[in-house]
Amino acid sequence: MDSNSPEAVQVNSGSQMDVDSQEQEEDMQVDSEEAAQQANSESQEAKTDIALIMPKLTAYINVIRTNNSTVIDAIHNYFGQYLRSEEIDDLDFKEHISIDASNSVINAIHPDMIDNLHEAVMMMLEAGFDRECCNEYSKFRTKCLGSYLSYMKTLQPQLGFEENAKKGTNFFNHEIREWTKVSNVIVRVLLPSERTLCQRAFLRYTEAKNLALMEVCRPLLISILDSAVKHAVELARSKKIEYFSRISRVFKAFHDLMPEIESLFPGPEPLGDLIRNEVINTRKRLGKATMDILKRLEDWIYKENEMASFYGGLYPIISWDVMNCLGEICEAWTVIGLEKVLEEIPMVSDGEGTAPCSSFSIQFNRIIEMLNSHVEIESKKYTDPAEGYIFMMNSQRYIQQKIIDCQSKMSTILLMANGAIDENNAKARQNLEDYRQSSWDEVLGLLKQGDGDERNEVEYMKENLKLFNVQFKEICRVQSTWFVLDEELRKEIRETIEEILLPSYGTFIGKFQKVLGSDADRYIEYSMYDIDALLNDLFRGGS
Structure with a gap:
């Protein structure tokens, strides 16, 4: 076949295409192998780099961790009395804690330790190990916070087994007081210290700093908010009315903590948005708990x-x-x-x-x-x-x-x-x-006038006055032992009696004296002043 014929050209072209395709595949395979070798080399280099850098970060972390006893001493010195005393109102944090206390935890960590931590963090971040650095840092700080919390709980008074078992008034008071005091120290002291430490460790690396701070702080804050709801729900489910009203202490503590939390994690930081959403959700859950209490209150009245x-x-x-x-x-x-x-x-x-x-x-x-x-x-x-x-x-x-x-x-x-x-x-x-x-109607009836016959009227008035003295004395004796707590109500009742009794008694005594003359004094036991004084003693509980 002629090499220049169309058929020969087509065959030669097909053969050439097969050769080119084979060469291209071989080139791609070589490139792939080279890329894999390069990636493997980079991975080995990365492993080598992190193997060299991580021990340094771990070493500096361990130095700070060994300093935990100093931090715990600071917690004891500044907050021991607040956490331990049952006399101190759990809501009055600022009244019992000095201004220096807010920086006590971060001040307990030596500046050189923080500088060394910053140096190791910078090496990790500059080498591109952001995720690894944040993980290691957050694990370190989470463990430290856990040890602080464990120590704070040892400072607080503990309930006996029976009190815990029966979940009575002391149990609820203790639980709410413990939560409030620990939450105050966490939000007002520990978390600000964590924020300061994180800022000094990560400096300009904002994204890594926010990630590390979120991993350290968010679980603790959510735990505080969840505990608030837990206490509110437990109170709402209780069967005794004296427990219902204690929900306000949970609300007040929650309310007092909110400005502190918002100032710690302002927008538009990602953690700030997350925490705000958690706060909104917690507020809704607390609202539902109070509606449940109203339903329980109806049931309690009914039963x-x-x-x-x-x-x-x-x-x-x-x-x-x-x-x-x-x-x-x-x-x-x-x-x-x-x-x-x-x-x-x-x-x-x-x-x-x-x-x-x-x-x-x-x-x-x-x-x-x-x-x-x-x-x-x-x-x-x-x-x-x-x-x-x-x-x-x-x-x-x-x-x-x-x-x-x-x-x-x-x-x-x-x-x-x-x-x-x-x-x-x-x-x-x-x-x-x-x-x-x-x-008083029966007593007032005794002060009515007679039928006009003077002889009958004298005897009638004598008898009625005698009965009035007996009945009035008995009413005052009994009702002076009754108690009306509200002073204004007591005054209203007394004035109502005076308005009807004093005029009737005055008219009766005036006519009685006119009819009997000087002999009237033998029968009159109470003057107008005496009547008023005895009425004034009513509803005072005998005091």
Whole structure:
């Protein structure tokens, strides 16, 4: 076949293409092998580099770690009394800790140690081992923080086995106090020290510094926030009302820590955004816990069959407990700024055609109604109806004061509070009128005038005055042992009696003296001044 023929050219071209393709594959294989050898060489060099650098970082880390006893001594000296004493209020951190204390931990680490740590960190970062450096640093600082926390817990008073087992008042108080005090030291002292140490170790390497700081601080902060929610949930699930109100201490501690946390980790740092999201989530979870407490409070009122009281049996403890609990919850919501949480709670109708309002408001008012009904039922158990009315008025006055107090804190939320106040006032006025009729109508009836016959009227007035003296004396003897706690309410009741009794008694005595002349003094046991003085002694508990 002619070499110049088309067929020959095609064959030769095909052969040449096969040769070129084979050579190209061989070249690619060579390049791949060279790349692999280069990568392997670089990997070996990297391993060699990190093998040379890491021991230096580890050595400097170990030097600082061996200095932990100095840091722990500083913690003991500056915070030992605060952590150990049960007399110091856990919320009053700033009042019991000196200004120097905030730098006590970082000052306990010698500057030369920090400079050496910085030198080793720089070598790691400049060699490109950012991830390895951050991992090693965060493990080191996490262990140090763990040792500080373990020591702080040994300083705090410990509960006995029985107290821990029964989870009573002492248990909750201890748990909340321990969490608050440790959290204060962590947020106000340990974490600022960690931030300072991290800044001095990493200097201009912002990205690596933020990563290391996040790995050290974030787990500890999340643990603090989770503990706040844990305590709130435990209190919400408890079956005793005295535990419910303690949730406000958790809220106040949480609220006090927030500015410190935000100043430590401001935006737009990645850690700042993460922590802000955690804070928002924690606030929502705390809000849910308080709503759960309101539900528990309703159940508790419904199931409370025995009415305990104090101040001579005329002050229902249930009113005191329930309203104090509501007051604490309202204060907690206000302090921690949970209005935004409430905005997420759907608005509902109260079923009476009024404008929609928050379910919190409806639940709040329902608790007031349940409480009033419960106290009213108990008031009917008194043998003397007048005593039952005083019992009711004591309760209503305290409820009214607490409603007003709650409304002042949450006026935009408790939309129905005015209605609750008006209804409570109306019931109180009715109870006052019922008390007056029950206690004093019969006595007042003795001061009415006779039928006009002078002879009959003299005997009639003598007999009525004698009965009045006996009954008035007995009423004052008994009711002076009763107790009305609120001074203004005590004054209102006394003035109501004076308005009807003093004029009637004055008119009766005036006519009695006119009819009997000088002989009237033999029958008059009480002057107007005496009547007023005895009325003034009513409802003071015999004091």
